[in-house]
Amino acid sequence: MTETAPTDLAELSAAELVEGYAAGDFTPVEATEAALARIEERDGDLNAFVLVDRDSAIASAQASAARWRAGETLGAGDGVPTNIKDIFLTAGWPTLRGSNLVDEAGPWDTDAPCVGRLRESGAVLLGKVTTPEFAWKGTTDSIRFGATGNPWDPSTTAGGSSGGSSASVGAGMGAWSVGTDAGGSVRIPASFTGTVALKPTYGLVPMYPASPFGTLAHAGPMTRTVTDTAMLMDVIAGFDPRDWSALPTPNGSFTRGLEDGVEGLRIAYSPTLGYGENDPEVEQQVRQAVEVLKSLGAVVDEVDPGFADPIEHFHVLWFTGANKVVSAYGAGALDKVDPGLRAGIEEYSDATAMDFLDATQTRMDLGVQMGIFHQEYDLLVTPTMPITAFDRNRQAPPGWKSDLWTTWTPYTYPFNMTQQPAASVPCGVTAEGLPVGLQFVAARTQDRMVLQAARAYEKASGEQYIRPVAAKAG
Template structure:
């Protein structure tokens, strides 16, 4: 194994320590990951843009800062990959996953990216996403589909699929994502990495021209990593209120301290299907086995019911308006701000996005108001469980064999157990639970009380200690 291969397999935390201590230079780290991208990304297709020159310049500057004895941040010299949706960096191409914006260059830097760079992180590239993050698989008209490094016949999941795949293939030690219906957690499960959706409002979003369009179906930015500790490190840099986000909240959390917290007094509730999802037997087997790890760590585990009182058809009838009208809102804002009507460019816009926008036009404010009754019932049911238990765990996906070019479609709500928690705003992680007999990765969701993100991280770290998943990346 070459030294550069070794560098790309380090956790972000260890890489940061080695750079701080002078054992490794930022330039050596960046070159190792650029080389890894060169070797692997033709097969995986995780990156839309690789910031080769910019990353090298930033690495040289980071090395000079250490040589001069300057104070440096937690992520000094550590490469990070940015989802090509929402994470703007001034002067770098930002496509939103859309062929209509394939040549667009960001004119400003998003607040989350500013915080990462202030902490010393080096942007190594922008990662693939479906157009405007509209679906749970990653494929678009810009660069095509992204594969899961664990099985390249499978799609990496979406919409943060490029970030998840880049992590799993050791092409970056850290990556960012966002989540409107599972977009952090679906690809984390599909690629065997860790994705964390924070409590709504914890990580600020200074999106413009609309700052108010994220609450009907909660959209949240968050960290992705190969280890829980790395995700906690990234979250600690990203989180905190910002004046440009009217929905950001001031919460005093210490994500890194939570990673080492004992869980012997933790009460864990296990719902195999959230009462309505049809879970494949092979997924249920892997998840059942993974849940036993909490008992091995000293926690108490009970199988529970999440008593929201609805059938899947009724939930689907409610979620379709909330999600499709959110995508219609994106299209409307784009037309108002950029003068581009997506529906007038059917040659450059995917059929799945056009179908979702068209579906959104079928609903009016009264339809959305009716969904609030269902959403509240789901929220109350989750709250009832979390009044008695510290964490609720459930599968991330009901089945795990979505092909590279496959699109489950606009009505595939039974596939992902993620979207109910975009209604509720709770913090949720997806952690690797193991592989099926066919070698397909399975994810386990961990849900915590609102603003108790530390508990989710502590439970996730306990799972990782009992059932380490770093072996997933040995060959990736």
Template sequence: MTHPSQAVSVERVAPGADLALSTAAELGALFAAGKASPVEALAAVLKRIERLDRHVNAFALLDAERAYADARASEARWARGEALGAIDGVPTALKDLIAAKDWPTLRGSRVVDPDQPWEEDSPATARLREGGAVLIGKTTTAEFGWTALADSPLTGITRNPWDLTRTAGGSSGGSAAAAALSLAPLHVATDGGGSTRLPASNSGAFGFKPTFGRAAGYPSAHTGTLFHITPLTRTVGDAALLLGVIGRPDPRDWHALPAAPENWLSDLDGGVRGLRIAFSPDLGYADVEPEVATAVASAVRTFSDLGAKVEQIDLDLDDPLPIYRMLADAAVARLFANFPEQRRGLADPDFQKVAERGREIDAVAYLGAVEAREALGRRFALLHERFDLLLTPTTAVPAIAADHAAITGSRGVTPSPFTYPFNLTQQPAASVPAGLTRAGLPVGLQIIGPKYADARVLRAARAFESVRPFARPRDPA
């Protein structure tokens, strides 16, 4: 795992300091000041992964040899004063739904044939390389990102760092567990129905789903316009830093938004004073566990303390899960059509059932779901005429048992009732750690903004973090 010629040497930082616990922003500052090197940072991260990942199973692939080559190149750039940017030399991981040249993108599935050329970087991967990031490997995902469990037939269970008997949450469970445990500061994940926010909530990390199209995606995901490329980190500042790199257009993604004019870090500490914020404890239909509801209500009061005008609202909203399922099931059917019939049987049986369900959807019903989605989007757009932000719980319950599939006989766990609505509406939404249950499990608060108000959501998350610092899990023994 570690490179034999590279030993961790952090005396120039502080005796006994562990560079792996540094944020990306801190590492960039250390590199710039000559107080640490990218090679030292990588060695510290790989050493931590070697010690801790066997407990949580967050990584599907590690490439230490290539990472060390990139770290040495970064170290030389910093020494010449020619760093490519603030993330040059920072260890970074990709969820295994993100394409990277020369690395297989198996998407947590045995259906994908590993014996094929892997010749192209996704837009996010390309932007990271251009910025000098040290890519260390790929994190685990639920099969094709389809379930709220951190579990796939290919890589097995990814466990929650707060309680190893619990799931880290899906589908970006590897990214969330690794971020929470400081197994690399920066993680690129995805969110097609809550797949970043839900595991961030379960694992006590920060997950941000930008406005759809903000971070370009390619190859196109089977879930189409539900699918977002996302930062998943330990801190809000690192997510803003990462978004500044991956949040750029790419000609391969015809949904990509134009380049954002703002620097996501420039107004990050602007606070929330004077903002009009709505709080919906249930979106009108969700049944929330009492401990989660109490923790979220306490977190919401923090925004009043910070000077925002907070109003609890009652949303007479029908659960949009049928709309979401119609679109998602059809997407899975289309995905399966791309694979040879003899490979489809390698998928999780419940996933195969979703594809079968999707094949039965007719065009009229599908277009009806599209119309209902548009109506939902209009409803929230009108809500944001009155309110700058909306707050909800991220999940209705804390992390469930990691072997939930074995207990229930089904892996078909529904995403959080609070996450998929905002994939349908394509709004920016973040999950911030908002406290712990009596059993020591993280609870997440979701912060939602109107479309394109990504900077406002990040600013609100940062304001909360500044007075309610995010707790860390203890290292698994």
């Protein structure tokens, strides 16, 4: 392990854990016990878990330790303490989706594809982590489970909708997690918590059952380092016949080319996408990160991709999908959900088929535009978020123009509409001690290029060792 790596097993990356297992420095049981101890220590402040299964985790860790002793490991995740967003079906555990509408009784006898692959790789599943109701927004709070806090400052939000994943990983309560992202839901919390997340090209990580948000919804890894993100992609990516839109299984590892750097890559830096507005400290940190990319030999132009904010068309796609979710629970269900979710559904309840087709046309046009844009530029770099984390009990920063989450996440949802790969990596901390995220976007299927550039920045900046696990509990 590197000299600068932390020594507490709860703070080690998945790559460092696997290296330690192989060397005999420690065992999956010890790493799992460290993660469980960290949950006991920190989750009272953070509220990231809806379920912790200590007995099952220890049993899985013991089985992994035996495989490591015998030299018969199952895959890249063998023995890695892992958490699952409470959106993914997980056999033996309820999947409550943050909603009082979901009956805990089940039955719960099916694994989502990513969960099944984690089991097959020998990962140690610690438990399920929080999501807002049906993963509908960019903060993680629900009527059923309350609000999830940020490891850097538990009074602030972890972001959403994969806030439980980012908070748990960021606080050392498991080395990695899998989240969903239909409008920014792995990248928003990664930016707020100083962690790493990838929204892969749509279809690389199969989804079952299909998301009600349709082809906006991606599943992706949430980790503390880019290397871990690539490793987790190796576990969870690949064809599954239950996903009608799944892509073929990729050839080769996502770690391939990870250390190749950015020299000669053509990068477009767009601070606002032409329509956003950033907190000055966010803009400063991101500009400094872009200078690091230049110093590594990237050819950087400051240029916008040239599209208008597609927020209204995104809302049509988003809230018609949300309406479909809630209506499945019958008459009166809308009266029982998150008031913000209800308001959005009601506002777009009269959307017509033509409205939906118009939104789809905007989406297709945006995809064409970005496809052409990437003929000139290998990568687009933006802030992940224009702001840093705010009060966990609020839906938007104080004085913001709207409580609707899309109004403060302008740089994430366009790339769900285009299905492109996009990653967030930490690029600094503000004077108040809150992380800032840097977003890398590439053309569809160019996930390795996104990871390669993110790793080059991470390595050059040293951000891989500025980990939220080092932050003090509030």
